[in-house]
Amino acid sequence: MTVAAPTLNDLNIQKPRSLWADAFRRLSRNRAAMVGLVVVVIYVLIAIFAPLIAPKNPVEQTSGNSLRPPVWVTDNPKRMPNPENLFGTDTNGRDILSRLIYGVRVSLIVGLVPQLIIVTIGITIGLISGFAERWLDNLLMRITEIVASFPDLLFIITLTVAFRDTAFGKAFNGLLLIFTALAAVGWTGMARLVRGQVLSLKEKEFIEAARALGIPTPTILFRHILPNTMAPIIVAISFSIPGLILAEAILTFLGVGMKPSVDSTNALPTSLGQMMSEGFSNLSSGPWMLLFPVVMISTLVLSFTFLGDGLRDALDPRDSA
Amino acid sequence: MTSLPPRSGDAANLIEVQDLEMHFPVTRGIVFQRRVGTIKAVDGLSFSIKKGETLGLVGESGCGKSTTGRAILQLYRPTNGHVIFEGQDLTTLKGDALRKMRRRVQMIFQDPYASLNPRMTVGDIIGEPIKVHRLREGKAVRERVDELLGLVGLNSAFANRYPHEFSGGQRQRIGIARALAVEPQFVVCDEPVSALDVSIQAQVVNLLEELQQKLGLTYLFIAHDLSVVKHISDRVAVMYLGKIVELSEGAKLYSMPLHPYTQALLSAVPIPDPKVEQQRRRIILEGDVPSPLNPPSGCHFHTRCPIMIPKCKEEEPPFTDYGDGHFAACWRARESAELMPTVARKQAEAIAARIAADIAKVKVKSKVG
Numbered sequence: 004m005t006v007a008a009p010t011l012n013d014l015n016i017q018k019p020r021s022l023w024a025d026a027f028r029r030l031s032r033n034r035a036a037m038v039g040l041v042v043v044v045i046y047v048l049i050a051i052f053a054p055l056i057a058p059k060n061p062v063e064q065t066s067g068n069s070l071r072p073p074v075w076v077t078d079n080p081k082r083m084p085n086p087e088n089l090f091g092t093d094t095n096g097r098d099i100l101s102r103l104i105y106g107v108r109v110s111l112i113v114g115l116v117p118q119l120i121i122v123t124i125g126i127t128i129g130l131i132s133g134f135a136e137r138w139l140d141n142l143l144m145r146i147t148e149i150v151a152s153f154p155d156l157l158f159i160i161t162l163t164v165a166f167r168d169t170a171f172g173k174a175f176n177g178l179l180l181i182f183t184a185l186a187a188v189g190w191t192g193m194a195r196l197v198r199g200q201v202l203s204l205k206e207k208e209f210i211e212a213a214r215a216l217g218i219p220t221p222t223i224l225f226r227h228i229l230p231n232t233m234a235p236i237i238v239a240i241s242f243s244i245p246g247l248i249l250a251e252a253i254l255t256f257l258g259v260g261m262k263p264s265v266d267s268t269n270a271l272p273t274s275l276g277q278m279m280s281e282g283f284s285n286l287s288s289g290p291w292m293l294l295f296p297v298v299m300i301s302t303l304v305l306s307f308t309f310l311g312d313g314l315r316d317a318l319d320p321r322d323s324a
Numbered sequence: 325m326t327s328l329p330p331r332s333g334d335a336a337n338l339i340e341v342q343d344l345e346m347h348f349p350v351t352r353g354i355v356f357q358r359r360v361g362t363i364k365a366v367d368g369l370s371f372s373i374k375k376g377e378t379l380g381l382v383g384e385s386g387c388g389k390s391t392t393g394r395a396i397l398q399l400y401r402p403t404n405g406h407v408i409f410e411g412q413d414l415t416t417l418k419g420d421a422l423r424k425m426r427r428r429v430q431m432i433f434q435d436p437y438a439s440l441n442p443r444m445t446v447g448d449i450i451g452e453p454i455k456v457h458r459l460r461e462g463k464a465v466r467e468r469v470d471e472l473l474g475l476v477g478l479n480s481a482f483a484n485r486y487p488h489e490f491s492g493g494q495r496q497r498i499g500i501a502r503a504l505a506v507e508p509q510f511v512v513c514d515e516p517v518s519a520l521d522v523s524i525q526a527q528v529v530n531l532l533e534e535l536q537q538k539l540g541l542t543y544l545f546i547a548h549d550l551s552v553v554k555h556i557s558d559r560v561a562v563m564y565l566g567k568i569v570e571l572s573e574g575a576k577l578y579s580m581p582l583h584p585y586t587q588a589l590l591s592a593v594p595i596p597d598p599k600v601e602q603q604r605r606r607i608i609l610e611g612d613v614p615s616p617l618n619p620p621s622g623c624h625f626h627t628r629c630p631i632m633i634p635k636c637k638e639e640e641p642p643f644t645d646y647g648d649g650h651f652a653a654c655w656r657a658r659e660s661a662e663l664m665p666t667v668a669r670k671q672a673e674a675i676a677a678r679i680a681a682d683i684a685k686v687k688v689k690s691k692v693g
Contacts, residue, residue, distance in 0.1 A: 020485075020486065020489065021443075021445075021486055022442055022443060022486060022488065207438050207439075208433045208434070208435055208438040208439035209438065209439050209440055209441045211394075211399055211431075211433070211439075212431065212433060212439050212440075212499070212502065213441075213452075214399060215397055215399055215426060215430060215431045216426060216430070216452070216453040216456070216502070216503075216505075216506060217422075217423035217424070217425075217426030217427065217453070217456060217457065217506070218452065218453065218456055219423070219456070222452075222456070226444075226452075227441050227444075230441075230443040230444075231441070231442065231443055
């Protein structure tokens with residue numbers, strides 16, 4: 004008996020694999036990255052459904068209920084926990100668990116909205132710079148270098164202090180101003196990354212082939228070059244999000260970030276940075292006020308970093324082969 | 325001045341290249357750039373290709389043969405010279421007129437791994453130029469893609485797959501199908517088999533030959549491998565440092581090379597026959613290829629030429645017809661054949677015979693497999 008050799012047509016049995024599908028398969032085999040992804044998804048769900056999950060209103064103050072420890076801390080007879088406040092209360096008698104849930108919301112938004120602006124500016128500048136004439140490329144890159152050479156934190160603080168009393172500065176408890184400030188200094192890395200990618204892709208034969216075939220330049224940019232820069236952009240995003248979350252926390256901790264809100268209908272009443280700032284000033288009387296937001300922000304940042312590492316490993320290995 | 329190959333007016337010529345020059349400026353400085361030199365990658369080429377003919381272009385790496393292909397296609401805008409395609413000078417075309425012209429002249433690339441967009445399916449890769457040039461609309465695009473895949477010997481079910489799922493030879497077939505999608509008349513094959521396994525090379529070369537017959541294509545076939553070129557080309561041009569040093573009908577170039585550089589190249593072709601190899605006397609060229617940034621005076625080849633005379637240093641030899649369209653640029657072209665060691669000439673003959681035999685074998689094999 005002879006066994007028929009497999010022919011090319013046997014390939015039809017398999018489903019076509021796009022590079023994205025391949026990358027996701029590699030990612031799903033990376034345990035740390037999957038843990039990171041799960042945690043991030045949980046945080047995102049918490050942020051979206053905050054009003055449904057939070058047991059209390061995060062800004063509602065209850066007199067005589069301040070500085071209650073978490074429910075499992077029962078060793079101080081003078082300060083017994085209130086069973087209604089799982090993670091205890093702060094100096095104003097607000098429920099810490101509820102505030103944490105809303106805080107995650109703000110932290111994630113701070114990670115995403117400026118990121119969106121950064122990616123938009125970065126891709127635009129990077130694409131133009133990588134594809135345009137030499138003088139325009141030079142001009143754009145010198146501007147990028149100047150912005151990149153600012154001391155970031157100082158620049159953001161100056162910006163927020165300068166604008167905090169304007170209507171713009173007050174919008175969304177000052178969040179809009181923070182978004183703008185973070186994006187204003189954060190886009191340079193993305194622009195350089197995209198430009199570098201474009202420059203190296205431009206020399207690839209498939210771009211030359213597209214030009215030889217008479218494909219119009221905008222189509223070459225958006226169909227051939229941009230999709231091939233996505234992998235490093237995605238990796239850069241996942242590494243840059245924790246940086247933004249921490250930057251907001253630092254700014255608010257320093258008192259130049261988000262303003263505290265007392266409006267009980269506010270959808271973005273507090274951030275983890277603000278809770279850390281309040282907790283730090285009450286470290287001796289209510290250490291839990293600091294502990295919980297720190298744990299939350301650390302796990303969030305760590306998860307993004309794990310995810311970013313996994314994405315880099317999954318997306319980077321040679322495009323071809 | 326130099327006497328050039330027959331140009332203009334010959335209606336049989338599909339494409340005529342006249343005095344083509346491609347110089348790249350070398351600059352220093354980031355903000356304020358100054359020009360510190362010029363790389364003369366292609367330095368005054370003239371040749372023509374008849375309709376349905378294949379011109380082989382041979383030379384070692386860095387001699388400007390790929391640049392020539394790209395300059396003809398206007399992927400690089402030539403510094404000087406003309407490329408006349410069907411009576412139209414391509415170097416003067418711009419914008420839309422240039423894009424329309426791109427339908428007629430196409431290119432097959434060297435590296436099948438770099439020449440296909442990894443993020444697009446095979447169907448999109450081949451279908452895109454059809455849509456851009458509005459050669460087909462709607463469903464007919466997909467039908468045309470299937471047809472093209474069939475033409476290059478691939479299963480039409482492959483249209484949904486991505487390039488990384490294919491082998492080098494299959495990818496090269498995809499690249500060929502893409503070039504044919506716009507129904508070109510003239511195709512520049514830029515070392516189309518150099519990156520492939522030897523066993524696959526013959527298949528792809530045979531495919532290119534078949535397509536030429538079926539579709540009446542005209543090729544400029546660039547390669548560094550003399551045996552591959554010999555198989556497919558009607559005429560062969562040998563390039564050295566931005567210039568053509570010898571141009572002739574294929575068989576003649578191999579049996580009676582006039583330029584010492586061609587002789588050296590031929591003496592290095594490996595023959596899978598121990599008897600031939602034992603007697604082999606290679607003409608070994610001294611030194612490296614001089615930098616095109618600062619080419620030697622006179623004949624570019626004089627620094628490495630085994631039969632150099634003082635005149636070669638001073639005057640550039642004209643590109644002269646030594647009979648029946650056998651052109652060479654060498655002051656000693658008439659004597660070089662005698663100066664060439666007899667053993668080397670015998671070997672050249674053996675090479676020719678051997679290549680012919682190999683091709684016959686491979687053809688039979690590829691029909692079977």
